[in-house]
Amino acid sequence: MKNLLTKRISSLILFLFLFQVSFSQKIEKQIDSLLSTVYNDSNGPGGVFLVSKKGETIYRKATGKSNIELDVDMTPENVFQIGSMTKQFTAIAIMMLQEEGKLNVSDTISKYLQDYPNGNSITIHHLLTHTSGIKDFTKMKLIMSIAKSDLKPKALIDFFKNEPSDFLSGEKFKYNNSGYTLLGYIIELVSNQDYKSFIEEQIFNKIGMNHSYYASDSKIIKNRAYGYHGGKAYKNKFDVSFTIPYASGALMSTVDDMLLWQQAINNNILISQETKEIVFMNHSLNDGTKINYGYGWHLKEINSVKTREHGGSIFGFKSMAVYVPDLDIYVVGFSNCDCNSPTVLVREIASVIIKDNEKNK
Template identity: 70%
Template sequence: MNTLQVGYSQTVETQIDSVLATVFKDNNGPGAVFLVAKEGKPIYRKAFGKANIELDVNMKPDNVFQIGSMTKQFTAVGIMILEEQGKLNVNDTISKYIPDYPNGNNIAIHHLLTHTSGIKDFTKMKSIMSIARKDLTPKDLVDFFKDEPTDFQPGEQFDYNNSGYVVLGYIIEIVSGKAYEDFIEQNIFEKVGMNNSRYASEREIVKDRAYGYHNRGGFINKMNVSLSIPYASGSLMSTVDDMLKWQEAINNNILVANSTIDKVFTKGTLNNGEQFTYGYGWHLKNIEGIPTREHGGSIFGFKSMGVYIPSLDIYVIGFSNCDCHSPTKITREIAVLTINNFN
């Protein structure tokens, strides 16, 4: 890092500190970890608040968080790995893999990836609490929502949908012959060196786990749900450092070819030709007119947000261990600060 960059990064650090201090000023409550990287190198990496309130354990930058819907990035790339291996095609209909799926002849894997399938989002069903604490197989989970009336015909609308990514996880299992958890572990985490990332578990010992909280007029431990329910739409855990490794692996084509990455980061198009701002597992938006790749996550007790700015090679990632503190707005604010310092 040259002298100019050091000066820049010190300015960025002070500015980011002032933004985060306004939100995470309670050192005795749940906290967060934020990392900002430029050209793959961290220029900001700090922790705030407590990783565990009951045991009075301070948060540290290498704590492990549930990342919620940021899981969708891994599911999408998992599908693309299988496509490169010739085991499936994103234009295949899901009936090829799940023959009894209603309307499955009209729903393509592409529709699932882009949230345009019209399948009912199971997290919005009134009966969701009847299964929330049950350990379901992927087939049982798909069976829970597959017979619900569809919201629209495939490709007609973009409507963010967890069910689609559950079906993708099930297809990964059918095609690969491996549990989703094992497939992601072996084909992504191990290859990228994401040694502190995993499928979430409440029972297993997870070193440096951050515990999740709600605020209900005071902090309480998060509600427990079976982690078989968010599944391929939201059940992974990671650290900010591992997520930077992930971002670098995407940039450097460690897992899939550049042509495949181009497909992942192509904005979707509806049947009527209208474009929308989602690719495969990422929102494709912009900040102050500069294109971004971003995604957030929300799961009981945790919220997450990551923003990548390809033109400047800037990555901003924030994890919170209370679903009362969404890092979405702050992460985008930090991205603006960083852009202004380096653009």
């Protein structure tokens, strides 16, 4: 009787194992098929994609070339510029400083920049939520005149601060890189560290993001993916001084490090649960209208399931990540050509995982 029971248990374990293998292979094929619709040139720029469910990596693949000229294949370990995904780190840095009592999101920016126009009516909260009304400097006609210039944060702020406001603070939501530039400078003022040092020491080092950096084209970075522009023929990316994207878009990372980042957020390593709830709250305009943005993340839905997501775009690179908090699903994708946005792909992959989760309840 005991032997029969043992055999049945063994058979059940084997069945569950084979079912899990079959399930994993099915998911892998579905994701491979999605990627092949965009990344169909094995000799061109490529991308890296990672999917995690409940802390376990269930998909991690690279496609295409990390360097076309040297004919180097992409690997999952490649380091990419992540563009506006940088805003997540800037927002969390601000909230870390709030928890330390060094600032408050209700502070007006005139507390830190006394000469900023209308600074008494614009708060840190407005900067975090893209509701400040400040002109986005990346949309200014003269932006290319400073693109290669190494500017101090204050000089970059001076470039746009006297531009007319798009609207009164709190009246509308309008995505805005200038606001996150101001946040980076405020981080420097209250922490007595430059933005690069604060992010690398207080965040990257603290949670083991050992392959993440403030971007540099001169520093030797192991496993760097080189950036390209598309069109009739691929071209090397346009060079830009990383003092320009700064706190709105100047970081580099890997998909594995980004998973560490997501796990640090989940486990309240950097900020408390109470603060985290504020970060991921649908904040409101002056008239009470809710916006689909927290602090550094878009708050959306896929298949009626709530998501936290953000993409990034910078010369030669595009990035995207989606987190599904109710299911603990994380999907992140990087591309080393700004001709191939991973945004739709990452959301489609997340949709596949969500649907399979529903089927297997």
